[in-house]
Amino acid sequence: MAIELEKAYDSKKTEDKIYKLWEESGFFDPDNLAQDAKEPFVIMMAPPNVTGSLHMGHALENTISDILIRWKRMKGFRTLWLPGTDHAGIATQNVVEKELRKQGQSRHQLGREKFLEKVWEWKEIYGNIILEQLKKLGVSADWSRTRFTMDDDYRRAVEAAFVHYYGKGRIYRGERVINWCPRCRTSLSDLEVEYKEEAGKLWYIKYSLAEDSRFQIPDSKFIVVATTRPESMLGDAAVAVNPKDKRYKNLIGQKVNLPLVNREIPIIADSAVDMKFGTGAIKVTPAHDLLDAEIAFRHNLPNYQVVGEDGKMTEKAGEICRGLTTKECRGKVVSLLEELELIERIEDYVHNVSVCSRCGNVIEPLLSKQWFLKMDELAQYAIDAVKNKKVKIIPKNFEKPYFDWLNNIKDWCISRQIWWGHQLPVWQCKCQTGRISNLAHQKPEDIFVVSSVKPKQQCSKCKSHYERVFDVLDTWFSSALWPFATLGWPFGVAQGKPGDLERFYPANIITSARDILNLWDARMIFSGMEFMGKSPFSHLIIHATILTKEGKRMSKSLGTGIDPLDLIERYGADALRFGLIWQMMGHQDIRWDETAVVAGKKFANKLWNASRFVLGRIPEDAKLKIPPLASMTLAKRETDEAGKKILREALKTRKQVEKHMEKYQFGHALREIYDFFWHKYCDVYLEESKKLDDNHIVLVGVLAESLKMLHPFMPFITEEIYQKMPLQEKTLLMIER
C-alpha cells in the first residue's frame, strides 16, 4: 500500500490541528529546545494594543517575525519570541468610553474607580483576542512568557524606572505650554499630535497705540497684527516685531491698548518673528502658543490663561466671553471688533490645524503643570547607539528621520490626565500648600514625594497622609521598557522564569511599523541604555506599510481596511502569509493585491499535489533515510542525470534563499523557492520521473528539502506534508535542521 493524501488540501481542517501539535511540543519555549542549541536568538513582539483586532499591518509584521524566528529555530538557535499586549492608555480609554456612550453613560458619571473597573473588564474580555488571532496566522511565539504592560510586576518596573529617573534629576515638574486635547482632557506629547490642512481665515486686527506714546507715528495710530485665532487675543501679553524690521523700528518699546480687554501691552522686538508673515507684527499669547511662550519667557511677560482644560473660555477671558467655546468666542470677538472697526481686512488662509491623534479633536495649546523627562542626555544615548552601530536600522533610510527627531528633541511630557494607565509614583498631601514655580528644573520636593510605596510620614502642615496623584504616565513610557521589563527587570524574575533577563537581553530583532520609529523604537533604545547599559536590540526592521490598491491608507472607519482573518478563512493562513511576503519586495509600501493570496492558495495546492504524487509512489511502511543532497549529486551510479540536475538546482536555490534571508529580502527568497519548486521540480523533474522507476530518494529528498526551505513562509501545509513522509528519525519540521 502506498501513502495516500487526500485529493485536495484543506487548510481549515489542517491549521488548527497542526498549531495544536506545535503548542503541545513545547518548542515555542526556548527552554524546551535541544540541549545543544546554539546561542539565543530573540525577537520582542511589538505588543498590539488591547483595543483592537488584527489588521493587515499586524499580519505582515508578525509574519515577518515568524519567518525569522522559524528560520533561526531550524538553524538550531535557542529562539525566543516574546509576545504580549499593551494597555494603550488613551486609545483603550476612548474605546471603553465609546461603549459607555452607547449606553448613555460617561466616564465622569461613573467616576474614576468604577470606570477603571469597566476598562479592566473590557481588557479581560477583549485583551487577548488579538493574540488568539495571531495564533491563526501561525505565530510561533512563546505564549508561556506572554506579558501585558500593566501586569503587576510590569507596573512595579514602570514605577522603579520613574523613581530612578527622578533620583537622577531627569524627571521634573514644570509649567509649560503643552498640547492639550479638550476632548480626551489630557496633555499629549508632540508625537501624539497630527496636522490637518484646513481652509481658514487670517484676520488683520488693529491694535491702537496707547495715549502716552512718546514717538511720532508715521502713518496711522494703529499697529496691525495678523492672526488665525482672534479669540486668543484676549490673552495677549505683547505685540512682537522683528528687531530688523524697519517698518516698526520706531514703535518698539511703545505700548498698545489691547482692544476689548483694555490692557496696555508693550510692543517688543524678538528675532523669532517672521517679517514676511502677515504685517510682520504678531500678537503674543504666552499661555496658548509654544512660540509665544518662549518669546514671553525671554521678555519676562505675564500669562493670561483664557482657554481652560474643557476647551472653553475662562474667567480671564472676561465677562462677555467666559464659558463660550473657543469657536463661539471667535465669532463673538470678531463681531465685536467689527463693530469697533478694528478689523482691517480678512484673508483666506490655508493652514495646518493640530489635532489629537487619538480622537481627532483640535488641540488647544495651553499652559499646564506637567511632569517632564529631560531628553538631552537620553537622546544622545539613542543617537550614539545607532551611530556606533549597536543598533542597525533597516532600511537605512529611516536613520534620517530618527536622527532629525533626536537632534531637535524637546523634553518629553510624560504625565497624562486620563484614568487608564500607570499612575505616577508620586504622592501629595491634602493641603497641597507648596507653591509651584513656573521655572522648570526646580525640584518640587516641598509638595510631592516620589516613591513607589506610599510615604509613611504625614504632612507637617495639614497632618494628613500623602495620597497618590491621579495623573498617569504616557503609555509609551511603559512601552519603552518592554525589552527588559518583560524579562524580569528590575526584580530578576518574570512569570516565574528566573535568569531570562541575563539570557535573553538584548534582543536581536524588533520589527516595527514606521510610524512608531520615534514614538516607540527610539525610546526603547535610550531606555535600554539607561537601565541596562546596552541597546535593547541589535536590528530594527522597519517594515512596509500596507495600503489599499488605490494607494490610500487602510482605515477601519473609512471602510478601506481588509480583515486578515477573512483572508485566512477564505484562502488559509499559509496562502495569506504567502500573499503578504510575495508582495514584500524591498521595503516599498504595498498596494494590497489579493491576487497574491490567490497565488498562495494555488501554490499550496501545487505543493500538496506534488507531494501526493511523490508519496503515492512510496510504500506506507517505508523508512527512508535521505543522505545530504550534496553527497547525492556525487553518487555517480545511483543517481541519473535528471536527478543530478534537480539536486544541483535545489542546492543552488538553497544558497540563493539563504542569501536573501540574510538580507531580510523575504519576497525574493519566497519567489526563489516558488520558481524552483513549481517550474523546476514539478514541471521538469516530476514529469521526467514518470519515465523512471527507481528514483525515490531524489524525489523524496528534494521534496523534503523544499518543505524545509518553505516552512518559515508556509508553516502549516509544510508541517502537515512532512508529518506524512516516510522518513527515519523524523520529528517536527518546525525544529528540523
Add this chain to the structure above:
RNA sequence: GCGCGGUUAGCUCAGUGGUAGAGCGUUCGCUUGACAUGCGAAAGGCCAGAAGUUCGAUCCUUCUACCGCGCACCA
C-alpha cells in the same frame, strides 16, 4: 519650504549598461495515469518626459511632471 520613496504588461510588482520578467487577468488548445487551484501555447510594454555621460541607457547623472510619505511652518 526641506527631505525620502515611487513612476516598467490591463492590475499589483520584480529586474538588468547590450534580445524586457513574475503573479493575477485575457485569448486559443488540452478530462496526458499529482494537481482544471492544472498542462501547453499566445496576445499584450517608445520601461513618466527632457537633456547629458556612453559604441550602446529602462538601468548612471541632471532637470521637469505626477503620486505617496516624513519633517518644518502652521503667530
